[in-house]
Amino acid sequence: MEALFSLVQRHNKVFRRDKTQVFFSLLSIIIVIILYAVFLQKMQVDAIEQVMKATPQLITLVNEWLVAGLLSMIAVSTTLAAFGIMVRDYESKATADFLTAPISRATIQFSHVLNAFFTGCIFSFLALLGCEIFLVATGGEWLSAGDFMQVVGLLMLSVLLASVFNLFLTLFVQTQNAFSTLSTIVGTALGFLCGVYVPIGALPSFAQQLIMYFPISHTTVLLRQYFMEHSLVKVFQNSPPSALEAYQIQYGLHYQLYGTTLSTMASFIVIVSTIILLTLLSVLIYKRKHR
Amino acid sequence: MKINGYTLDAKQDNAHIRQSIGVVFQQSLLDERLTVRENILHRGRAYRLSKTQLAENYQFVSKYLHLADIEQQKYGTLSGGQKRRADITRTLIHRPAILFLDEPATGLDPQTRQFVWQTIKQLQEETNMTVFLTTHYMEEATVANEVVVLKQGQIIAQGTPDALKTQYAHDQMALVFHQREEGLQWLVAQGLSYTEKLNIFSIRVKSTLHALALLQQAESLLASFEVVKGTMDDVFIHIMEGDVA
Numbered sequence: 339m340e341a342l343f344s345l346v347q348r349h350n351k352v353f354r355r356d357k358t359q360v361f362f363s364l365l366s367i368i369i370v371i372i373l374y375a376v377f378l379q380k381m382q383v384d385a386i387e388q389v390m391k392a393t394p395q396l397i398t399l400v401n402e403w404l405v406a407g408l409l410s411m412i413a414v415s416t417t418l419a420a421f422g423i424m425v426r427d428y429e430s431k432a433t434a435d436f437l438t439a440p441i442s443r444a445t446i447q448f449s450h451v452l453n454a455f456f457t458g459c460i461f462s463f464l465a466l467l468g469c470e471i472f473l474v475a476t477g478g479e480w481l482s483a484g485d486f487m488q489v490v491g492l493l494m495l496s497v498l499l500a501s502v503f504n505l506f507l508t509l510f511v512q513t514q515n516a517f518s519t520l521s522t523i524v525g526t527a528l529g530f531l532c533g534v535y536v537p538i539g540a541l542p543s544f545a546q547q548l549i550m551y552f553p554i555s556h557t558t559v560l561l562r563q564y565f566m567e568h569s570l571v572k573v574f575q576n577s578p579p580s581a582l583e584a585y586q587i588q589y590g591l592h593y594q595l596y597g598t599t600l601s602t603m604a605s606f607i608v609i610v611s612t613i614i615l616l617t618l619l620s621v622l623i624y625k626r627k628h629r
Numbered sequence: 630m631k632i633n634g635y636t637l638d639a640k641q642d643n644a645h646i647r648q649s650i651g652v653v654f655q656q657s658l659l660d661e662r663l664t665v666r667e668n669i670l671h672r673g674r675a676y677r678l679s680k681t682q683l684a685e686n687y688q689f690v691s692k693y694l695h696l697a698d699i700e701q702q703k704y705g706t707l708s709g710g711q712k713r714r715a716d717i718t719r720t721l722i723h724r725p726a727i728l729f730l731d732e733p734a735t736g737l738d739p740q741t742r743q744f745v746w747q748t749i750k751q752l753q754e755e756t757n758m759t760v761f762l763t764t765h766y767m768e769e770a771t772v773a774n775e776v777v778v779l780k781q782g783q784i785i786a787q788g789t790p791d792a793l794k795t796q797y798a799h800d801q802m803a804l805v806f807h808q809r810e811e812g813l814q815w816l817v818a819q820g821l822s823y824t825e826k827l828n829i830f831s832i833r834v835k836s837t838l839h840a841l842a843l844l845q846q847a848e849s850l851l852a853s854f855e856v857v858k859g860t861m862d863d864v865f866i867h868i869m870e871g872d873v874a
Binding site: 340341343344345347348351352355356430431432434435436437438439440441 | 643644645647648650651652654656658660662663667671672674675676677723
């Protein structure tokens with residue numbers, strides 16, 4: 339246990355003190371924020387304004403939509419960056435040095451997963467605080483204590499999903515070169531696959547299906563539902579229910595697959611079963627890799 | 630095979646073996662952005678030591694390797710020699726019974742190499758630690774108790790440095806004659822095989838005393854001479870060439 343904690347602490351220090359690495363892990367998020375500030379926010383507000391009157395709540399609604407997307411992306415990009423330490427350790431033979439001590443390969447592997455999880459949690463929590471301040475500063479309201487706890491729980495679940503997802507991916511990676519390619523691909527694809535750059539409704543149907551089958555996008559969906567709950571009521575109070583439903587489908591608050599709308603519970607099931615499946619697969623791959 | 634009394638490849642002995650050994654790798658493997666102290670303590674916590682035991686060990690080894698001036702510095706900012714000191718301290722943190730060093734002095738300046746060597750030697754003498762060292766520097770092998778020469782993973786020679794020198798190395802004598810022709814005649818008359826380079830004749834001698842006997846005979850012909858003792862370098866070269874003195 340002592341050895342495991344020591345390893346996790348060490349990975350964490352190594353990650354935190356590498357400022358460039360931290361910056362690059364947040365790069366895709368920074369890009370979203372810039373895109374949003376420059377034109378994405380205005381595009382969305384304009385689009386919704388065409389069907390209803392603009393209110394201050396509308397800006398908040400759109401901001402909350404962004405925040406939900408950002409938080410789901412941060413979980414993935416920071417946990418992936420944390421696994422970068424694992425790849426670097428293998429390549430630099432630091433892992434070989436650890437193995438001269440009486441700790442097992444599996445302990446080392448597990449320490450990297452734990453580190454990814456903690457790193458993801460810390461960054462997600464900080465991001466959540468930052469997002470809340472942003473929402474309130476732009477005219478929104480604080481989450482109630484109960485909602486806040488639920489969002490924190492949901493974030494932890496999404497970080498757990500991101501951790502096993504990235505563990506699974508990095509098990510196929512041997513070198514730092516390959517890892518940086520992987521990071522670039524994930525960083526680029528993530529914004530699309532979570533429907534953050536472009537609302538899902540604006541995409542052709544095959545792309546929509548791709549997003550719906552991408553399990554991490556379900557955390558985005560759930561986060562949107564939590565963050566936007568109150569604003570949705572306020573913005574759509576004078577509109578017909580069909581307008582609200584159309585908005586929810588268009589902006590990925592609910593997925594509609596083969597004519598049926600997926601429930602919140604369905605998204606939870608997708609997330610939890612993906613976690614279980616990827617964990618099992620990772621263990622299998624890990625065992626095959628090491629005799 | 631047994632290591633420190635534990636059987637290699639026996640599952641229940643695995644941890645005991647790793648607790649008994651320390652390995653200094655050829656490359657520096659500590660974390661650049663952690664301080665020397667953090668590096669050593671983090672890796673030290675991987676061993677089965679109590680907190681107080683770890684602290685005591687750290688006190689002991691860091692003093693031994695003179696870490697006081699660098700322990701708060703980031704490992705990445707250290708010079709090659711300082712890094713090596715930190716590496717060795719990390720390896721000794723659990724006070725292993727057996728220390729493996731993989732070419733520890735490669736790429737170090739002569740002064741640091743000396744320091745590394747003295748430290749290892751002193752440790753070995755004071756703590757009775759067994760030291761395994763792989764090296765390409767034959768001068769390092771000279772101070773060992775036992776030398777094993779490997780070729781393609783197979784042991785091809787083994788023994789104390791003295792025994793190996795006797796078996797594989799030989800002393801050389803370089804001779805310069807007043808008159809080249811006279812000297813040449815004398816060498817031929819003695820039945821000595823020689824090589825010549827710039828009027829300097831090199832011959833192989835069995836021992837220093839053998840050299841003395843020859844020198845007495847040829848005294849009047851000689852302008853100068855030099856006797857070169859066989860070294861571990863010669864031992865290595867001869868073993869690799871498969872040739873016995």
